[in-house]
Amino acid sequence: MKVVVFDNYEEVSVQVAQLVEAQILRNDRSVLGLATGSTPLGLYERLIEGVTSRGISYQNVRTINLDEYLGLGEGHPESYRTFMTDNLFNKIDIVTENTYIPDGTPDSAEEECLRYEQVIDDVGPIDLQILGIGTNGHIGFNEPGTDSNSLTHVVELVASTRESNARFFPSINEVPTHAITTGIKSILKSKQIIVMATGKDKAEAVKTLLSKDMNESFPASILWNHDNVTLIVDRDAYQLVKS
Numbered sequence: 001m002k003v004v005v006f007d008n009y010e011e012v013s014v015q016v017a018q019l020v021e022a023q024i025l026r027n028d029r030s031v032l033g034l035a036t037g038s039t040p041l042g043l044y045e046r047l048i049e050g051v052t053s054r055g056i057s058y059q060n061v062r063t064i065n066l067d068e069y070l071g072l073g074e075g076h077p078e079s080y081r082t083f084m085t086d087n088l089f090n091k092i093d094i095v096t097e098n099t100y101i102p103d104g105t106p107d108s109a110e111e112e113c114l115r116y117e118q119v120i121d122d123v124g125p126i127d128l129q130i131l132g133i134g135t136n137g138h139i140g141f142n143e144p145g146t147d148s149n150s151l152t153h154v155v156e157l158v159a160s161t162r163e164s165n166a167r168f169f170p171s172i173n174e175v176p177t178h179a180i181t182t183g184i185k186s187i188l189k190s191k192q193i194i195v196m197a198t199g200k201d202k203a204e205a206v207k208t209l210l211s212k213d214m215n216e217s218f219p220a221s222i223l224w225n226h227d228n229v230t231l232i233v234d235r236d237a238y239q240l241v242k243s
């Protein structure tokens, strides 16, 4: 795992945007793995800017998102589909049919998981996967204890994740209890992975990740099994790592 430290969130966002755009310039049919959450918002702003200022086109790009809440339909304001539409897809020239996110209101969640894993295999492999990290080390919605061989599956969200995501909902009672997430093995199918971690709240998680103790109780640590992972952090998130 390569580690790159920048001064602040802004610089992290700019750097990761440069890497994403370089990938698209290398191959305009690239498959990007995308995340929701607060961390990639600055990255998405830079990517939107890249379309107007740097002539980057997403016309042929495909995107595969990590996860979706179960029970939230496409039109729900807090569904991850809506998040991606509002913060990125509607503001770049991507074709909606080329953007993949698990269906949050499937007839059968189990069948949706199988279908989505097939999407990852058929549309992928993902050329460049962007990941955030939870304070408990989760990636996607793969909470501590998730099998490192997991493919796309249904998860029950742990209390800390629901509490942390409650900031986007009117009350914690409205935060869904379950989600569909790509599994750890699904994520490891990506050719290249970038983990973004910013802010002091992520300092403990970054320290644990860099202790190299591979353990399913800290899902992100399984990324040490992949040979092309870059952790891009700001100083706040890196502050507990002894140099």
Ligand code: F6R
Residues within 6 Å of the ligand: 034, 035, 036, 037, 038, 039, 040, 066, 067, 131, 132, 133, 134, 138, 139, 140, 141
């Ligand atoms: C989002 C996702 C999550 C987040 C993680 C960090 O699609 O899969 O694993 O990346 O919870 O969230 P933020 O960026 O809000 O701190």
